[in-house]
Amino acid sequence: MKKELYLFFTALQFFTRIPIPSWVPFDQEYLQKSRKYFPVIGLxxxxxxxxxxxxLRQFLxxxxxxxxSMILSIWxxxxxxxxGLADTFDAFGGGYTKEKILTIMKDSRIGTYGTVSLIIILGLKFKLLVSLQTIDTNYLLISIITxxxxxxxxxxxxxDFLPYVQDIDKSKSKPIAITKFSSLPILFGGTIAILPFFLYQQIVLVVIIPIVLIFTGYLGHYFKKKIGGYTGDCLGATQQLTEVFIYLLLSIVWKFI
Structure with missing residues (x-):
């Protein structure tokens, strides 16, 4: 149990600004094995x-x-x-070969493609959330957590399903990239990921999950085709694109339930 707490707090520290207890030690092994708690971080x-x-809606x-609410989640x-989203769009938008794409991705500066991608993704996210809010406030709240x-x-x-293709020693995702998990941790993460769906009608769970899997599979296929696998920035882009895609699906599904 103590080790599991270490893993959870390590994931919390790596992916958020939320302070963790001082008694949690830093260990490379904990960072490598903390990925199963990523959906918990999402919760x-x-x-x-x-x-x-x-x-805020009590006053605004x-x-x-x-x-x-969006600003707070970003902070x-x-x-x-x-x-990761901005770096990915800069790289794939401005690079025509694997080497060029990876070179651009390593550049910390943001370019035109990255800027445009952020404007579009944040604008689309806002409009979809507003749309969900007009449907029903509770539906919006559940959708955000989902x-x-x-x-x-x-x-x-x-x-787990793609090779890592960048110089691992120079990557911010190194602890994640070198670790592959067995089915048990994947099952744990998947269980956490679908928990919010039980707050909807069952049809939402049946419809949304397969479509999101297909969408994620397409992103993975695209990354593999272009650069032979994934990078840490690709993971960030996948999270952002999938989040917005889920909001879009939930907006559509509402019309049929």
Whole structure:
């Protein structure tokens, strides 16, 4: 149990700005094995986001409350996934060979493709959240938790099914890249990822999960085709794209339930 706490707090420290207890030691092994808790991190970030929304909407209109909720989720994660999204779009947009793509991806500066991708993804996320809010406030809150949780699980699956293609020693995702997991940790992460769906009607679970898997599989196929596998930035981009894709699906599915 103590080791599991170490793994959880290690994942919390790696993917958020949330302080962890001082008695948690840093260990490379813990960082390597903490990936199964990524969906739990999604639950936490999503829960904080909906609490912010619920609190702010007592004083502000729903749209402004959604914006501040988005800002808080970005701040909590240190824009970790948004940074990966921007780097990925810069690399794949400006690079025509594997070597060029990886070279651009290593550049910490943001370019035109990265800037445009952030504007589009954040704008689309905002509009979809507003759309979900107009449907039903509770539906919006559940959707936020669902998207944060499931998108992180989907991104983590790429680690198990694709090779890592960048210089591991120079990568911020090194602890994740060198570790492959057995089916048990994947099952644990998957169970956490689908928990929010039981707050919906069963049809949502049956429809959404396969489509999101196909979408994630396509992203993985694209990465493998272009560079032979994934990088840490690809994982961040997958999380962001999948999160927005889930909001889109939930907006569509609502019309049929």
């Amino acid at each position: 936490i970030v999503g829960f904080i986001s909906i609490c912010a929304y619920q609190g 209109n729903p749209e402004i409350s959604i914006i501040f 909590i994660t240190g824009a970790f996934h948004e940074d 998207a944060h949780t499931l998108s992180r699980f989907m991104a983590s699956l790429l680690v």
